[in-house]
Amino acid sequence: MTTAETTPPPTIRREDYRPPAFLVDSVELHLALHPGATRVTASLTMRRNPAAAPAADLELDGEALTLISSALDGAPLEPGRLARLPGGGLRIAGVPDAFTLRTEVEISPEANSELSGLYLSGGNYFTQCEAEGFRRITFFPDRPDVMARYTTTIEAERAACPVLLSNGNPDGAGELPDGRHWARWVDPHPKPSYLFAVVAGDLVAARDSFTTQSGRDVALAIYVRRGDEDACGHAMDSLKRSMKWDEDTYGLEYDLDVFNIAAVSDFNMGAMENKGLNVFNTKYILARPETATDTDYEGIETVVAHEYFHNWTGNRVTCRDWFQLSLKEGLTVFRDQHFSADQGSAAVKRLSDVRRLRAAQFPEDAGPMAHPVRPDSYVEINNFYTATVYQKGAEVVRMMRALIGEAAFRRGMDLYIQRHDNQAVTIEDFAQAMQDASGVDLSRFRRWYGQAGTPELRVRDAFDPASGRYTLTLSQSTPPTPGQPEKLPVPIPVRMGLIGADGAELPGAGVLLLEEAEQDFTFDGLASRPVPSLLRGFSAPVRLSGLSLEQLGFLAAHDSDPFVRWDSGQQYAVAEMLRMVQEFRAQKPLALPEGLASNISALLDGAADDPAFAAEALVLPSEDFVADQMDTADPEAVHAVRQFLRASLGTRFMARFAALHDELRDAGPYRTDGISTGRRALRNTALSYIGRAEGGDGIARAARQFETGGNMTDVLSALRVLADSDAPERETALAAFHARWRGDDLVLDKWFTIQAISSREDTLRVVEDLLQHRDFDLRNPNRVRALVGAFAAGNPARFHTASGEGYRFLADSVIALDAVNTQVAARMVGPLAQWKRQDAARGAIMREELRRILARPGLSKGTYEKVSKGLA
Ligand code: 0A1
Ligand code: ZN
Secondary structure (H helix, E strand, O other): OEOOOOOOOOOEEHHHOOOOOEEEEEEEEEEEOOOOOEEEEEEEEEEEOOOOOOOOOEEEEOOOOEEEEEEEOOEEOOHHHEEEOOOOOEEEOOOOOEEEEEEEEEEOHHHOOOOOEEEEEOOEEEEEOOOOOHHHOOOEOOOOOOEEEEEEEEEEEOOOOOEEEEOOEEEEEEEOOOOEEEEEEEEEEEEEHHHOOEEEEOEEEEEEEEEOOOOOEEEEEEEEEOOOHHHOHHHHHHHHHHHHHHHHHHOOOOOOOEEEEEEEOOOOOOEEOOOOEEEEEHHHOOOOOOOOOHHHHHHHHHHHHHHHHOOOEOOOEEEOOHHHHHHHHHHHHHHHHHHHHHHOOHHHHHHHHHHHHHHHHHHHHOOOOOOOOOOOEEOOHHHHOOHHHHHHHHHHHHHHHHHHOHHHHHHHHHHHHHHHOOEEEOHHHHHHHHHHHHOOOOOOOOHHHHOOOOOEEEEEEEEEOOOOEEEEEEEEEOOOEOOEOOOOOOOEEEEEEEEOOOOOEEEEEEEEEEOOOEEEEEEOOOOOOOEEEEOOOOOOOOEEEOOOHHHHHHHHHHOOOHHHHHHHHHHHHHHHHHHHHHHHHOOOOOOOOHHHHHHHHHHHHHOOOOHHHHHHHHOOOOHHHHHHOOOOOOHHHHHHHHHHHHHHHHHHOHHHHHHHHHHOOOOOOOOOOHHHHHHHHHHHHHHHHHHHOOOOOHHHHHHHHHHHOOOHHHHHHHHHHHHOOOOOHHHHHHHHHHHHHOOOHHHHHHHHHHHHOOOOOOHHHHHHHHHOOOOOOOOOHHHHHHHHHHHHHHOHHHHOOOOOHHHHHHHHHHHHHHOOOHHHHHHHOHHHHOHHHOOHHHHHHHHHHHHHHHOOOOOEHHHHHHHHHHHO
16 A cells, blocks of 8 residues: 555556456355454355456455465465465466365454455444455455455354344354354345445444335345434435335336445445445434534435445446446436435525536646546546546536437436446446437547546627627637647537526527537527526536626526526626735725625525525635636635625625524424425525624524524534634534534534634634544544545635645645545645645645655555645
8 A cells, every 4th residue: 555765656547458367256255353353264266257368377456464375176275376466466376267266364454544445443343345445355356347246254243243244135144152143145246346345243223124116125224333223214214215216217126135224433435335235424324403414414315325326327237447437426426416306406406516516526627636537547546536537427427418318318228237237347338328329429429538627618699680690609628637738629518598688588598519619509580689598507517708797697687597597696706706806915995896785685585485596696606616716816815805795795784684594493393305404504694694794693693593503504504603703602602512512423523624614813723723632533534524624625715824834734634644544645635736726935835745745755655646646
């Protein structure tokens, strides 16, 4: 895992893909669990791959394994035929065409702070094998195109581990001497090693069942720590709705007798789709009204659906190699977004998906780690679980569906699964199925998979009153990205409409397909110049420019498409904020722009009709989003402008915000339907404005809401207002929150985050103190993300403090983390690598800090890749 100072780790290239020399038909695994020394015995039934170049020797991946014994077809292997490979793998010389290999290794779950392979969390055993964790459990050709049938036997001490779980269906259990017991699991479906899982420990299950469309009963269970079984209802309900949705939408039925989920508090990511045994970060399972926010509830629904949907898109049909990661991830995100949209307000769901794409993926696509949805090379695959592979990948699938139509897309999915069930395939195979099912030529469209960078879409228009002809000129270009200086045009579906001066929709709405660098589209028979409504529903992941402030204001008020209405309002605000940033830099006094004020006023007028939409639209564009539109960011100026606007809008509309805050109080029990969450969102947006207003009673309101709030959404919104203030109520509330929730790690994460993202000037000091807090733990990824991640990625004003202390803090954290958990460490580097966006002075310090990290001996290859690419 670590690299010598002098030799940079190797780059893996897509073009170097070769089929595996040996295949594994079946795997018989036996795990004897002990915290410090677990014995893993693996019997692999193997044969030469007829489709591969012949190889004399067998090479297996392995990492952090102690080899105890090995035998080929029952005969112990003489040491002379065995060699250890540099990374820890094994080479066996001169193997026959077909054979059974048996190896016995020892591993230490206790010593595994990487949380990849088999590890301990709170005394219980969990595994994480994607992408390359199985090699930390046993010697194996650990690559997704080797698909095998697994039988797994687990044995452990009964008292410590009453629950023993693995993939597939249960197939026997029994007692052993010395208080130990065993359980066997058989997974009938061939799978790649990254989908292997074992969970063992003292867990309790919340249970339910689901009857599939063909009438089979599936036993559902969610395993959690004792005491948490009452917090699984929302996850279970989301699971059953996902199972039903996949049947209704794609005819896809679950394929085992049991579906198990286990929740763990120490986890590198959100969750993992292991076959029949999903492992989840507790953050995406546990929810009670008093501990989880509306955002948490939404996250649970989405992630449960995502992992469930992987059963077909990812597990039954898997990836040939890791360059194809978006084959499963882009498609599965597309599916979970579609599912969530179907559960509530599709329009509001789309806004928040787009907001997330712009916040995470657009900057990535414009930065030093920019890569195509199907990358060409990597050093550490764990660095490529990115917003580009996931979110942009989903946008590409979405565009494909728009191009070929819904019915053809469904036929394409059927064909894809029918053709490739139980295979490890490529993105090309997916595109081919869509092309064959639709008859639409997608050859140009495939550029979306190979080209990095966010296309820029520009619009010009002209109207000829004499002929009534309106001409829209659309042009596109994609900026250069590392390794890709020249870009080709990509097909961009632009869903659009035309709006008349009175705000009415005119004929001519449809989808324009921009395929060339520039194209004209004409509309005849118009009485006057219309306003174009472009990119309805955000029909393509591009940056749109060319509309005037006036047109944006008009669209924000009149368009029938909620996405364009929301986005035009946001773009309007961005334009004004950029202008104000210039004024601030020129030390001119700031004033509230009347146009912006009247947009907000109009939103407030209509707020009651659609509170969820109003809540989204009333929030000003984030500091990062505004800075992202500048040639050189100015975090201080952007922060000052945004705070000024929040305060002046709060002051101007105080009475109306106060009325919303009073009227929208929850009546009755907590509910998570779209109406209820929309009302809470709007109410808390109002509170946040009042909290900044001059002469307002925001602190008193927040303090009251903090004390009496009946759910975490309201309590946390109130605490956020207090934590941002200098009021004495701040300390009292933070202390009370800590005292009340110190036993609940997910809630305690919120306590860390709220302090890390406070706009107060002393935030960095506070964060540094929190790093020493007895409840802080560098080994827990959620806690690290809650404090270090939230500060570096969620508090631009304080992270980019001119002194460079924020940068030093992050570099120190990365260095400390790299010795504990390299995956989490590498993921923290991002904000430092964006130095080109900052001014020269900040950029120089950021580079200095990156160099300091790079100079550390024994740096992991993941962190090395992020830092060295960040410096380039
Ligand atoms: N396949 C999972 C994501 C995942 C990736 C890597 C992990 O460990 C390093 C864990 C989870 C998903 O898409 O949900
Ligand atoms: Zn996934």
